[in-house]
Amino acid sequence: MLDVRKLQVLRAVVTSGTVTAAAAHLGYTPSAVSQQVAALERQAGTPLLERVGRGVGPTAAGLLLSEHAALISSAVARAETALADLRAGRTGTLAVRYFATAGSTLVAPALARLRADHPGVRVDLELADPDDPFRDLLRGRADLSVVVQPRGRADGRLDLHHLLDDAYAAVLPPGHRLAHREVVDLHELADEQWVGSEPPGPCLEPVLDSCAAAGFSPDFVVRSEDYATAQGFVAAGLGVALIPWLGLRTPHPGIRVRPVRHPEPVRVISAATRSGRPVHPPLRALLSALRAATPGTGPADCATYANG
Known part of the structure; x- marks a missing residue:
């Protein structure tokens, strides 16, 4: 196998025309250059070199190898530039997973900011597996996943970067007895029929836990795993619901939304990354963009709160 370093020495001799000039260019002694060739x-x-007057010139084989040495040098230079761009975060690929309600409100503006600051970074974006949002992370198929942090999750393989606490609000039909209230105490909904808006899992847990702390278990007469559909059921008078503020960014015109207290259910939204893996510049930039894109979550940020 041909030695790449020796090929570069040959190229220096061919381009310089003499062993002495090549040695000066490379910082070698003439003897060392002759030994390498x-x-x-x-x-x-x-043979790769032949005498030409007082200097040397390449044989056909020497010219061939010298030309390939030039191609190798060019390829190495391109590789070094590409590596520098990757290290600096100017290029690269990020695989991102997210859950549905975080898409338009959190992930979309974060990716817009990332694209503006790092236009050379490509993003592979997919919805996370609702049954196991950490699966692609742990299998090395994703760099980051926006998740609702499960209760009691302690996995040394993951780092959770807090983004926001998304509180749940009471969603009521317009004529409901509590619709005129500015704030609803959770226990006041104990005897109501309920519209479920969450699938089993970390989003439903804060609802059930808070209701238990208020002394009751909600009576779900209708179940929906879609916030828009759940709002439609409430507007039709089929029951009341608790929906997080991120799920109310596009409110149904036929509902009233009121903050809840004693206690206030909250789901914790985080960005998960693999533990122990260096946070390279594009990933660091995305985490920063997600934090900057975090919307307000509360009555002042929901148009429905002004209704009634």
Whole structure:
């Protein structure tokens, strides 16, 4: 196999025209350059240089290898530039997973900011598996996943970067007895029929836990795993619901939304990354963009709160 370093020495001799000039260019002694070329000739099995006047010139084999040495140098230079761009966060690929309600309110503005600041970074964006939002992370198929942090999750393989606490609000039909209230105490909904808006899992847990703390278990007469549909059921008078503020960014015109207290259910939204993995510049930039894109979550940020 030909030695790349010796090929570069040959190229220096060919472009310089003399061993002495090549040695000066490379910072070698003329003897060292001659030894490198002689060793390369043994590897090639044919002469690479010949006398031309007071200097040397390449044989056909020497010219061929010199041209390939130039291509190798160019490829190495391109590789070094690409590596520098990758290290600096100017290029690269990020695989991102997210859950539905975080898409338009959190992930979309964060990616817009990332694209503006790092236009060379490509993003592979997919919805996370609702049954296991950490699966792609742990299998190395994703760099980051926006998740609702499960209760009691303690996995040393993951780092959770807090983004926001998304509180749940009471969603009521317009004529409901509590619709005129500014704030609803959770226990006041104990005897109501309920519209479920969450699937089993970390989003439903804060609802059930808070209701238990208020002394009751909600009576779900209708179940929906879609916030828009749940709002429609409430507007039709089929029951009341607790929906997080992120799920109310596009409110149904036929509902009233009121903050809840004693206690206030809250789901914790985080960005998960693999523990122990260096946070390279594009990933660091995305985390920063997600934090900057975090919307307000409360009555002042929901148009429905002004209704009634």
